[in-house]
Every structure is written in C-alpha cells, then in structure tokens.
Amino acid sequence: MSWRTPWARRSLAVVVVAVVALTGAACSKKDDTSEHAASPGDVMKVAQGKLDDTSGLQLSLTTQDLPEGVTGLVSAEGTGTDAPAFDGTITVVIAGTEVPVPVIAVGGKVFAKIPLTVGWSDVDPSEYGAPDPAALMAPGTGFSSLLPITTDLKKGDSERGGADNNEILTVYTGKVPGEAMRKVIPSSSGDSFDVAYEITDQGELREAKLTGVFYPKTDAMTYTVTFDAYGTTKEISAP
Numbered sequence: 001m002s003w004r005t006p007w008a009r010r011s012l013a014v015v016v017v018a019v020v021a022l023t024g025a026a027c028s029k030k031d032d033t034s035e036h037a038a039s040p041g042d043v044m045k046v047a048q049g050k051l052d053d054t055s056g057l058q059l060s061l062t063t064q065d066l067p068e069g070v071t072g073l074v075s076a077e078g079t080g081t082d083a084p085a086f087d088g089t090i091t092v093v094i095a096g097t098e099v100p101v102p103v104i105a106v107g108g109k110v111f112a113k114i115p116l117t118v119g120w121s122d123v124d125p126s127e128y129g130a131p132d133p134a135a136l137m138a139p140g141t142g143f144s145s146l147l148p149i150t151t152d153l154k155k156g157d158s159e160r161g162g163a164d165n166n167e168i169l170t171v172y173t174g175k176v177p178g179e180a181m182r183k184v185i186p187s188s189s190g191d192s193f194d195v196a197y198e199i200t201d202q203g204e205l206r207e208a209k210l211t212g213v214f215y216p217k218t219d220a221m222t223y224t225v226t227f228d229a230y231g232t233t234k235e236i237s238a239p
Contacts, residue, residue, distance in 0.1 A: 040153035040172050046203035051137075051144035056081035056232035059088070059136065061225045066093055067218035072129035072187065074098060083107075084142070085236035086133035094128070105134035106236050120239040129187050129215065141183050143208060143225060150174040150195060161198070161206070163228075168201040181212065185223070189216045204230055 038046070061076040071094055078088010085106035091098055102113040104120070110132055111120040125132055135141040156171035173196045181188040193212035199205055204227070211222040 040155050043199060044147040047199050047205040048144045048147040050204050052139045054230045056234055057227050058229040061223055063221055063223050065221045070215045072215055076133055079234050080137040081234055081236060084134045084137040087236045090130055092128040092130055104239055105132055106238055111239050126186055131185050146176050146180060149180050150176055169198045172197045185214060188214050
C-alpha cells in the first residue's frame, strides 16, 4: 500500500494530530505545575497582600485554653475593615467569668458597651488583656504583618475546605518571633510562637493557629483566627 493514497494520508494526519494533542496536554500540565510551585515565602507575600488590600472581612478569634486565673481575651468576632475599623463582640474573662462586650473600634479609639452601664464607653482594651481589634487589620500591627517574617516555613498537606467544600487549602507551618507577635497581641510574652496557616489556592489566608505564651507567667496556649468574606464593605463610625 502506498503512503500516497488518500486513505494513507488521512491516517498519517490523524496520528500526527494525536501526537501533537498529547504533547500539548503534557506541556500544559507541566506549565500548570510550575505555576503552582511558588515557594512558601512567596505564598506568604501573596497572602499578606490579599489581607492588606481587602476592603474588609469577617474576623473570628477564639481560644479553648486561656490559662486559669488570667484576665484575658477568649474570643472576638465581627467585621474588620481597612479603615482600619472593627464592629463586633469581644469576650473577656474577668474574675473567672466570661463577659461578652459589644465593641466598635475606629480612629485609634475603642468603644464598648460595658455590662451594667448605659451607652458606650471609651475603653483601653489592654486593661482586659485584649488588643485594639481595629489594629488587627492594620498592615503594620495586624495579622498580615506576621506572614512575611515567619521563619522555618514548611509546606504541609492540601485538602478541600471552605463553606461549600470548594476551596483547596494548604497548611504552612513556621515560627514567629515574640517581638512581632507583641505588635499584634500586646499581652504576648513568649520569645517565639509556633504558627500554622491555612491558605487557599487563590492566596487568601483562611485560618491561623498561633501557639505560645500570650500572658506573663502562664503556660502556652493557642489562639485560632479565621478570615472569611474578603471584600466585605461596611461603614464603621464612632458611636
């Protein structure tokens, strides 16, 4: 049979097209892999940028192991914006009792509805072992500032997560110096903190677990912080 026949030429063309298609697919797969092969340090920089650039988000901070006898923060939940500002509720332990307090933080001031008082009061959150919640969103004093200075970074496993299980979350672990942590949570007294970040395939920090000594002369504990609804917008003003 001659390769010059129409049938032979068509067969050869089919083979060539198939080879080209397979080669292209292989190259595409290789390119995809290279695009997602960013170093852990690069991932931290992207996640920092996402936090610093967002107009706002839903923020939650919790702990299950506040040391006994400590006046401190057990939870904070609300909306943080790039003003920076915060509108939500913080819960502190005072004399062994958990006290939830509505809080608005904006313009460098923190206002709270103190139990058994009328209206809003101008408060110093450090008196309750809590940070200024608005500062948690600020580039220099907020959670984003911890990402690029995290050392001993290691990439861990990836898994599906998110509200609809439609995100790919990758864990990165490392350490943060105590001096840096004190800028975020002023009561921190440890020299070093272990951290574990969950970051989406889009570069958004979704969760941070911070472990170390957060209150003087106490055992190590863990704060878990979640970041959701990037792009939230909200006007927050002083009451």
